Amino acid sequence: MSASVTSSSIAANGDGALHAAVRELLIAAGVTYTSNRHAIVEVLLSAGPLTLPEILHERKDLAQSSAYRNLSVLVETGVVRRIVHDHDHARFELDEQLTGHHHHHLVCSQCGLVVDVDLPMALEQELDRALERVATRSGFTLDGHDLDIRGKCTRCCAPVRS
Template sequence: MTSPQPPTTAEELRGAGLRVTAARVALLQTVREGDHLGVEAIAAGVRDRVGHISLQAVYEALHALASAGLVRRLEPPGSPALYEGRVGDNHHHLVCRSCGAVVDVDCAVGHAPCLTASDDRGFSIDEAEVIYWGLCPDCSSTAPSSASSAL
């Protein structure tokens, strides 16, 4: 018995109620093959696959894909929006304060939403977004020690 084939990108778009276009297919593939990409990098990847596409069209397609749950928009404070293809698992992120590198980290503990609010104020919480801030290994090795920088 053969295992079922995963859906094609076009089938995923249709399944999410979105019109299938070459640009949307290329955009979704670019995001999934990338690593926390900004809009400019995504636009460049789409252009490499299908030719010209305007930044406005990229923004509109990203909005539609994020609304449909096919991509995730990440907005670290003070940084432009980033997009990733890892969706549906409520994972979190590590962000380097120095170079801006973003890395996935699995859920803190337990089942989604991973964290329990001390007071949910009547909300039915289904997701927790956590960003851990610090220095990546490369920046940690070149940064002055915190003791000397505090002086």
Template sequence: MHHRHSYWKDKLKGSGCRLTLPRRVIFEVLNSTTKHLSAEDIYFMIHKKYPGIGLTTVYRTLDMMVRMGLVDKFDFGDGHSRYELLEAQDKQHHHHLICTKCGKVVDYTDFIKEEIALVKQTEEGLSKKYNFKINSHVTQFYGLCDKCKK
């Protein structure tokens, strides 16, 4: 785990950014959950212990982490952006399965292998045909979860 901590701290310092309490706290929250938290979620989670940290700072910090390539930002269509730590080395590429009723999100890695091959092939084809430099892709499935199906 330590290597992961130093990784982002170094990256921060390297860009002339400072290692502050809010940044450490927000990183820790992201680092200790598998959930897809919104800025507000994080704000409330840390507010009891760190009432001094404002929602503005949470937004700013998440933004910074996204720009640094440390965090991924997702939109599941419910009006709140969600943030997820990209654990550089050991995190598997995964996609999302979203319940449109209750908002439940499942990370799945099934079929990812086949998909990676297809995506790579698609990326190459599209890059060539449309002259795009492709940087990322999103695949999401929407539906009703176990409970919401009734």
């Protein structure tokens, strides 16, 4: 647990602290914080959940294979979370332990757009209690939850016929 990190300490500080926390996680896992990995974290920091093509678009110097490989390293070390919906590409975002921001996703079922949203804290707590109960009853050990709100985004609802 030497690399454990409190979300509050990071949320309270700037990007420098976040990168330091990322470095800690990677070092603890026995890998280095290379410039490619730094670049990926930087891109994810600046936007919502991104697909691989979107990440490559932001950083044209990244090789596709390296981006995929580094993303899986970052996922394994808990720096990045891979989220997958019913669209062709998976999306990647910084893990909540780093951003210190628990949130959910609005997902456009038409274009695949994903937007971060928050739920009232009281509801979130109530949810946590209920899920803990439900998981235990089924013999599961609880790790967390993902709440995806399905719908259509403004752009896809817009009157675009003909």
